[in-house]
Amino acid sequence: MGLRANPTQRQRRLGEELRKLREASGLSATEAGAHVGLGRAHMSHIETGRTAIPEEKLRALADVYGCTSHPLVDGLCEMSRATGRGWWSAYKETHDARAFDLTELEEGAATHRSFQWMYVPGLLQTPDYMHSLFESNRPNRPEVVDRAVEFRLRRQQVLLDGAQHFHAVIHEAALLMQFVSADVMRRQIEHLVTMAEMPQVRIQLLPFQAAVNAAATPGVPFGILDGRVPELSTVYVEHPVSSVFLGDREHLAQYNAAFEHLSTVALSPIALRAGRECHTKRDSLQLIQHLLYVL
Incomplete structure (x- = not known):
C-alpha cells in the first residue's frame, strides 16, 4: 500500500495522538516500533497519518505506552477502522x-x-x-x-x-x-x-x-x-x-x-x-x- 499524499484530519489526528502517547512514555519511535515489529520509518508514517495501522498493533502500542484508558484506546481504534468514505x-x-x-x-x-x-x-x-x-x-x-x-x-x-x-x-x-x-x-x-x-x-x-x-x-x-x-x-x-x-x-x-x-x-x-x-x-x-x- 502506498503512502497517503494528503492524509485527512482524522488520519492526522490518529497519528498525533499515538505520538503523544509514545512521547509521554519516554520511548523513541525506534524503541516503540521494536516492541510491535514496526521499523522507525513505518512508525513515522503512522504518526504523520501517511499510512494506516492495524488495530492489533495499535492496541499493542497502547499497552507498550502504558495507556490504561480503555475508552481512549477504543476511540483510537474506531478512528483507525473508519474509511472516511461517507x-x-x-x-x-x-x-x-x-x-x-x-x-x-x-x-x-x-x-x-x-x-x-x-x-x-x-x-x-x-x-x-x-x-x-x-x-x-x-x-x-x-x-x-x-x-x-x-x-x-x-x-x-x-x-x-x-x-x-x-x-x-x-x-x-x-x-x-x-x-x-x-x-x-x-x-x-x-x-x-x-x-x-x-x-x-x-x-x-x-x-x-x-x-x-x-x-x-x-x-x-x-x-x-x-x-x-x-x-x-x-x-x-x-x-x-x-x-x-x-x-x-x-x-x-x-x-x-x-x-x-x-x-x-x-x-x-x-x-x-x-x-x-x-x-x-x-x-x-x-x-x-x-x-x-x-x-
Missing part, C-alpha cells in the same frame, strides 16, 4: 478536503458547539440564506451554487436525525448583517425559532450589550466537536484563507473556556414558553422578536 465523497468535484474533514467530524461528534460573529451557523441556515451567501462568492455559476447548497443541506441531516446535540451562540450582529435581503433574513430568523424547538438544539443570542471579556473571547468564529471520548474532541477555527483544526489539550481547554464564557454572558436560550417570566426576563426569544419587528 455521503460527502460524491461532492469531490465542488468541495475541498477541509469541507470533508469538517463533515466527517460532524458525523461522528456527540456534541457540536458553535460560536458565530457574522453568519448564522451553517447547520442552521435556510436554503435561501445559503443561496444568497454562495451567489455573492460565486457569481454567474448557478450550478456550483446549487451544489454547494445541496451539500450544506445534507450536512444538516445530522441535526434532523437527532444524532448529536447542537449548541450555538450567535452574535446579534449576524442577524443584522446585510449579506442577504430583509425577507431572506426574516425567514432565517424564524427558522432559528423552529430549530430551537428541537430537544437536541440549543440556540443563544449574544447581544451587543453583553459583558464579554475580550481577553477570553477568540476574535474568530469557532466550533467545538466533542468526541465520544473527551480527549479526542476537536476545535475548528474558521478563517477565510485557511481554517484550522486543533486537538491538543491546551487549545481544547482554551476554547472550552471561551465557549463557556460566551454561553454564560449570552441571553438565555430561545424557548417558546408561557408565563410571567417570559415577559419580565430578557432572553434570546425577546431579541428575536425585536429583530423581526425592525427588519
Whole structure:
C-alpha cells in the first residue's frame, strides 16, 4: 500500500495522538516500533497519518505506552477502522478536503458547539440564506451554487436525525448583517425559532450589550466537536484563507473556556414558553422578536 499524499484530519489526528502517547512514555519511535515489529520509518508514517495501522498493533502500542484508558484506546481504534468514505465523497468535484474533514467530524461528534460573529451557523441556515451567501462568492455559476447548497443541506441531516446535540451562540450582529435581503433574513430568523424547538438544539443570542471579556473571547468564529471520548474532541477555527483544526489539550481547554464564557454572558436560550417570566426576563426569544419587528 502506498503512502497517503494528503492524509485527512482524522488520519492526522490518529497519528498525533499515538505520538503523544509514545512521547509521554519516554520511548523513541525506534524503541516503540521494536516492541510491535514496526521499523522507525513505518512508525513515522503512522504518526504523520501517511499510512494506516492495524488495530492489533495499535492496541499493542497502547499497552507498550502504558495507556490504561480503555475508552481512549477504543476511540483510537474506531478512528483507525473508519474509511472516511461517507455521503460527502460524491461532492469531490465542488468541495475541498477541509469541507470533508469538517463533515466527517460532524458525523461522528456527540456534541457540536458553535460560536458565530457574522453568519448564522451553517447547520442552521435556510436554503435561501445559503443561496444568497454562495451567489455573492460565486457569481454567474448557478450550478456550483446549487451544489454547494445541496451539500450544506445534507450536512444538516445530522441535526434532523437527532444524532448529536447542537449548541450555538450567535452574535446579534449576524442577524443584522446585510449579506442577504430583509425577507431572506426574516425567514432565517424564524427558522432559528423552529430549530430551537428541537430537544437536541440549543440556540443563544449574544447581544451587543453583553459583558464579554475580550481577553477570553477568540476574535474568530469557532466550533467545538466533542468526541465520544473527551480527549479526542476537536476545535475548528474558521478563517477565510485557511481554517484550522486543533486537538491538543491546551487549545481544547482554551476554547472550552471561551465557549463557556460566551454561553454564560449570552441571553438565555430561545424557548417558546408561557408565563410571567417570559415577559419580565430578557432572553434570546425577546431579541428575536425585536429583530423581526425592525427588519
